[in-house]
Amino acid sequence: xxxxxxxxxxxxxxxxxxxxxxxxxxxxxxxxxxxxxxxxxxxxxxxxxxxxxxxxxxxxxxxxxxxxxxxxxxxxxxxxxxxxxxxxxxxxxxxxxxxxxxxxxxxxxxxxxxxxxxxxxxxxxxxxxxxxxxxxxxxxxxxxxxxxxxxxxxxxxxxxxxxxxxxxxxxxxxxxxxxxxxxxxxxxxxxxxxxxxxxxxxxxxxxxxxxxxxxxxxxxxxxxxxxxxxxxxxxxxxxxxxxxxxxxxxxxxxxxxxxxxxxxxxxxxx
Amino acid sequence: xxxxxxxxxxxxxxxxxxxxxxxxxxxxxxxxxxxxxxxxxxxxxxxxxxxxxxxxxxxxxxxxxxxxxx
Numbered sequence: 001x002x003x004x005x006x007x008x009x010x011x012x013x014x015x016x017x018x019x020x021x022x023x024x025x026x027x028x029x030x031x032x033x034x035x036x037x038x039x040x041x042x043x044x045x046x047x048x049x050x051x052x053x054x055x056x057x058x059x060x061x062x063x064x065x066x067x068x069x070x071x072x073x074x075x076x077x078x079x080x081x082x083x084x085x086x087x088x089x090x091x092x093x094x095x096x097x098x099x100x101x102x103x104x105x106x107x108x109x110x111x112x113x114x115x116x117x118x119x120x121x122x123x124x125x126x127x128x129x130x131x132x133x134x135x136x137x138x139x140x141x142x143x144x145x146x147x148x149x150x151x152x153x154x155x156x157x158x159x160x161x162x163x164x165x166x167x168x169x170x171x172x173x174x175x176x177x178x179x180x181x182x183x184x185x186x187x188x189x190x191x192x193x194x195x196x197x198x199x200x201x202x203x204x205x206x207x208x209x210x211x212x213x214x215x216x217x218x219x220x221x222x223x224x225x226x227x228x229x230x231x232x233x234x235x236x237x238x239x240x241x242x243x244x245x246x247x248x249x250x251x252x253x254x255x256x257x258x259x260x261x262x263x264x265x266x267x268x269x270x
Numbered sequence: 271x272x273x274x275x276x277x278x279x280x281x282x283x284x285x286x287x288x289x290x291x292x293x294x295x296x297x298x299x300x301x302x303x304x305x306x307x308x309x310x311x312x313x314x315x316x317x318x319x320x321x322x323x324x325x326x327x328x329x330x331x332x333x334x335x336x337x338x339x340x
Binding site for chain 2: 033037053056059061081096173220
């Protein structure tokens, strides 16, 4: 006997599509700030993320040659690597970093562009970011760009050919959550490319709010890696992203000031 | 014996024999077989050319890899 005939599939195929590639997970995670590579691996696994960010840094010379490598623990054939330009304060350094990343990852051209303005806020330097994006796009890169929550600039990045626009919710690593939901909403409503909240998420409800606003995904690092139990938080974030996405697709009820009874008035016997 | 020349590798000065190839330099540094990317004077040196690319005096060489980051 089947009772499932009235059940619609909860999430019919609803992939995130970036630069023509489908991903089932809408949670993108960073791999920094973990205690060790094993904790990184476990947290990434628990998050269900398919796209993971990495940084490009000088190789340590003269140190233990058998030291485990991130690419061994999280194999690039299983995850889509998203090299970032974290730490870059000029367009030139960001472009150099992306070119090194492409060489390192055998021609992989999907990158997360961030050009920072100052160390205190880690807010993006938009002038430098625009310059870098232009050079990178001309050079064949697929650019996912970290930007502030400015709808005008977000649209500009889309028009110049960025494959995804990633406004911050709050400063990187701050955990302050979605500080300007109306701007995020405006950015989402204007966009034809995926909009991902990048930076500022503190806990699962923040991720759910981003998704309920209609964001296509969320990228986070510190909220997971800095939690007391990173692997458990990774699992919480996975569920929050899925719940927020389903709630967005389901369509929430309007907010009203006063009550509306859930039980019928008809048939009361008192 | 080829005379030594000075280069800069990841910001640190280093002496290598004249005519050293990139593949030889990487071997000297104990990095053979490691997944890395190389830039010389801000230009990428593709891995496929390591055997033939000769290091020049005064080259500023950056050797990088992927690490955890957000």
